[in-house]
Amino acid sequence: MKGRIHNFNAGPAALPLPVLEEIQAEFLNFKGSGMSITEVSHRSKWFDEVAGDVTSRVRRLLKLDESFHVLFVQGGASLQFCMIPMNLLPEGQSADYVNTGTWAAKAIKEAGIQEKPVKVVASSEDQGFSYIPKEISFSPDAAYAHITSNNTIKGTQWASFPDTGGVPLVCDMSSDIMSRFFDVSPFGLIYAGAQKNLGPAGVTLVIIRQDMVERVPEHLPTMLKYTTFVEHNSMFNTPPCFPIYTIQLVLKWLEETIGGLEKMEEINQEKARLLYQAIDESEFYKGTAENKSRSVMNATFRLPSEDLEKQFIQEALKHGLGGLKGHRSVGGCRASIYNATSLESVKALADFMEEFARKKG
Ligand SMILES: *Cc1c(COP(=O)(O)O)cnc(C)c1O
Secondary structure, eight states: OOSOOEEOOSSSOOOOHHHHHHHHHTSSSGGGSSSOTTTSOTTSHHHHHHHHHHHHHHHHHHTOOTTEEEEEESSHHHHHHHHHHHHHOOTTOOEEEEEOSHHHHHHHHHHHHTTOOEEEEEEOGGGTTOSOOOSOOOOTTOSOEEEESEETTTTEEOSSOOOOTTOOEEEEOTTTTTSSOOOOTTEEEEEEETTTTTSSSSOEEEEEEHHHHTTOOSSSOGGGOHHHHHHTTTOSSOOOHHHHHHHHHHHHIIIIIIOSHHHHHHHHHHHHHHHHHHHHTOSSOEESSOGGGBOSSEEEEEOSSHHHHHHHHHHHHHTTEEOOBOOTTTOSEEEEOOTTSOHHHHHHHHHHHHHHHHHHO
16 A cells, blocks of 8 residues: 555544654654653653643643543553442442443443442443433432443444433543543543544543542552542653653644634534435445434444455455454444544545445445
8 A cells, every 4th residue: 555544443543644744753853852752751851741731732622620630541441441440439339330332341340340339220232232322310329320422333422421410420432532522520530542532552541530539549559549640640650651642742633723622523523424424325334323323433334245345345445445344243344433534534435335335236
């Protein structure tokens, strides 16, 4: 392949081209340090500026007030599945979980391993996780209510967040953080592995409210306690400097080139509209998620046969369209259209889909 493809990977996923170019341009000599960002001390003024700026950008973009802490943790979203019940679910209390697919199920499992009481208050398993449950009764005395805002594998997404009656929401936003603006006030904790919509793999953004920090038990291993990250500005040990730096550039692009989250959401909506139109207009493609629960980030669809799906993915790649294979657990096709995937790429995909359906349908 000469040049870059239209990248529809689910994660690790596309990064904005101007960000990659900026990394390349300053890679050998970062801001006059004579070193690359991967070679400077995490206690140096160079990295200090990166860490300060990325935190300010997260705060500005999501309009976080002083009660929220912005943390950078390793171990992926998967470690958060474990840290959340460990830190936020006190003895004698239970937490509510909504099961909307693979990632939610893994979060539930990690609480179970610690023998923490969890209640699955709603599930869409009855229909193969093809929808987001509605009218959920949350327990008024739950320590928190856990949801997965975007279900990367099944292609469903909460269009708006549920009313928990004041119970703090804890949310896995790995695959849609920074794709739209939302009100953070009902959230006690938000987490997102970086490799979908923020940057490279290796770091997880955690946003935690002060009242949740106050619950953290004293006697937990140092690196598994949110308080360690809060007290040491995520620098108790060496942080993943390069992923954090890349997130800084991605958020700068989001603020300064795109123009913020409302603008990003508009573009994302337009991309999703085009893609779902390509799916719906033809009898050839079948979306797998219920219409009202469809994800703006991951469109999942099937073709009339597995053989045609294979051909579709192969031919697409020949046209410079990559990453269209569905998750190995479900098969089919999936186009992930995160922030960095341009409208132009989605148009190219929609055109290809129309042509492929005409040829094979
Ligand atoms: C990818 C993904 C995960 C897993 O993230 P890791 O960083 O690999 O642990 C968890 N939740 C959601 C919603 C995801 O999309």
